[in-house]
Amino acid sequence: MSAATLARLPRQVPYIIGNEACERFSFYGMRNILVQFLISSVILAYIPEADREGAAKDIFHSFVIGVYFFPLLGGWLSDRFFGKYDTVLWFSLVYCAGHACLALFEDNRQGFYTGLFLIALGSGGIKPLVVSFVGDQFTQANKSLAKVVFDFFYWTINFGSFFASLLMPLFLRELGPSIAFGIPGVLMFIATLVFWMGRRQYVRVPPSRGEDPDSFYNVARTALLSHAPGQGRPGLVVAVAGVVLAAAMLLAWGLHAWAGLAVPFWPAGFHFVITACLVLGALIACGGIGVSMQLERARGRHDAAAVDSVRAVLRIIIVFALTTPFWSLFDQKASTWVIQGRDMAVPHHSWWWPSWLVREAAQMQALNPLLVMLLIPFNNMVLYPALRRLGYEPTALRRMGWGIAFSGIAWIVAGLIQLQIDSGAVTSLAWQALPYTLLTFGEVLVSATALEFAYSQAKGSMKGVIMAFWYLASTFGSLWVLLTNVAVRNDAVTARIATTGWSENAFLMFFFAAFAFAAALAFALYARRYPMQDNYRPAG
Structure with missing residues (x-):
């Protein structure tokens, strides 16, 4: 990014990006140790040990469902009553209270679950607003910079996520859960403070307050x-x-x-x-x-434009619905893949393995944000220009469709690793780097692209709500996981899986891969006739 380009960026954007970096460390810091903590904590002591992994997965994905459900509430409150800035600020304080509960009640089930609820409420409440708040700072005059900022915004999210994913499992192991859950709370307080510091410089699009007849x-x-x-x-x-x-x-x-x-x-x-x-x-x-x-x-x-806008929103919801299988695969990297990693051997004996830093299977999640930070500039500077020279335009919808397909490939590889584990062979944790790489490539194609796509497709006062619908896709992604978990507890289904000769874990990995491929095909067919929109604010 040149100095001239940086000079033209809205000066308030760094406050929002700084806030997001701290908030993402906070969120991923607690999320990425949640399953690991629950499996061995007194929170699930009432459950037989053999069933704790499944219970931890259910709790994790129920929490994720909450995180991506409450954007509906945040988007509605913002659009109808308070505007984006005030809504983000107040939900951030709820978010801080949730982190405090996790740190204070790590051995109390009701207190801990209250903390998870408050974090889901706070994180979900601000989730559809921060991205669209960034978009509000741009006009038609400088919208060309918006794609750069959206990509950098997503890069910053992963910067915070990388250090959280790498360090928090170590903090949990060495310092205990109270401190491990307290550190993300401190980062969330800093995130709120940074956001508040930019209050006098933000462009604030007023809420509709329910007065818009259209x-x-x-x-x-x-x-x-x-x-x-x-x-x-x-x-x-x-x-x-x-x-x-x-x-x-x-x-x-x-x-x-x-x-x-x-x-x-x-x-x-x-x-x-x-x-x-x-x-x-x-x-x-x-x-x-x-x-x-x-x-x-x-x-x-x-107004005719309002009717057309509603038609556009309905089309967008279909696009979002077709991405839900991707999220069912993606979010399981913090549950199913962490549990898989616990059965793999950490290759401390290998000279190339950083044993001084990477000691837990949960730390493999740090590969995801690290690869995102590398892949976003690679895609923008190398891959996409190369594809254009070959005559293939990587449009937003094409990128998203390919991203869903790559997630399916990642889960085929994860399933092959699981077959190796099931055979009794000692399997190095390093092998998980391959599915993480494939899944992350898919994530960049889907999620980073969708930030730009969702904002540009929504009109005026509908931007907050349509962003909430985008995040709701993750809710239904985790719903598919919970439904599958219920299904495999059925004796008839379990017997059917047994006839394949695969373990339950391996079968489900190949099942989710097939689910992603079917979704990618449906997405490609729908994307061919989707009419793109351009809804940035006019200049001036």
């Missing part, structure tokens, strides 16, 4: 409720069917959880988190389909 909600409601001469309201029927389905799922869960009644069509393993995600999915899917079916009825009652 908001997404108002246009969607008009479309669903409007009559057309000689036509029924099939879209409304679909939307109401989604509400009925959601109510039925909640009732089934309630009858089982509270009354102890067995509901034939509702698996006993579908706890509240799974049920809530399925309810949300039914409401979004049926509501979106219903609005799409009758959207043209809103023309004339709302």
Whole structure:
């Protein structure tokens, strides 16, 4: 980046990037030691030792679901009431309180779970806003710099994540959980302070406060409720069917959880988190389909640009939905891959292995942010220009589709490693570097690209909410993991897996790889007809 380019960057951007670097250290610092801590902690002492790994995975992915669910709340509060700056600041304080609970209650189940909830609430609440807040600092006049900043923003996220992933497992091992969970809390306080220091320089796009007659909600409601001469309201029927389905799922869960009644069509393993995600999915899917079916009825009652904007948002949600299998694979690097690494041999005897630093399997997660920091400049300066010279334009959607496919390749390699472990052979932890590299390449293609894509596709007051829908993709990614965990606890499924000759872990790794390949194909087919948008603020 040249000095001239740096001079034209908005001067408030470094405060946001500094905040994000500290916040990401804070988040990944606690997240990347969570499974490792839970397996051996008194928190899960009431569970038989053989079942603790599975329970730790369930807790981890339930936490991830919360982290990526609460962006809906943060985006709604920001767009409707408080604006991005105030919402980020207040949720950051909740975030700090959550870290304090983890440090103070590392041996108390209720206190520890309260801390996880507060971190999920605080982290999720600010998640859709910080990225879009960066975008708000740009106009049409300097939007060419936005891609550079979005990439650098993502690079900075991984800078914080790298040191957290590398050091926190050592701190947990050497200093104990109270200090290990306390350090991320201190970093989160610093992140909040840095963000507050830039308060006088930020561009603050005012919230809609619910006064926009052409908001997404108002246009969607008009479309669903409007009559057309000689036509029924099939879209409304679909939307109401989604509400009925959601109510039925909640009732089934309630009858089982509270009354102890067995509901034939509702698996006993579908706890509240799974049920809530399925309810949300039914409401979004049926509501979106219903609005799409009758959207043209809103023309004339709302501005044409607003109706087109709602249509664009519905298309974006489909793109996001098709990335959920990627997140089901990606987030398991902090659960399934850490557990796999515990059964592998750390190659301390090898001259090239940094035994003075890397002592735990959980530290392999540091490869992910390190590779991100290397791959982003490599892609931008080497790979993408080379592809353009060959006549292939690496558009945002093409990059995302290939990223999903590379995640599937990574899990095939992880599955082959698991087969080696299952055979009884001593397997070096260093072999995990290969799937980490493939998965990280996929992440750069999907996630770094999506930061730019999601902001540019959303109009005006919808930016915070559409970013929340992007992060919600991770919620449903972890939902697929929880659903799979429930399925493999079924005797019939377990027996079926046994007929393959593979262990349960190996079978699931190949299953998730196939899931990713199917999603990549569907994504490519949809991306071919997706109309790209350009929604940066006008200059001046």
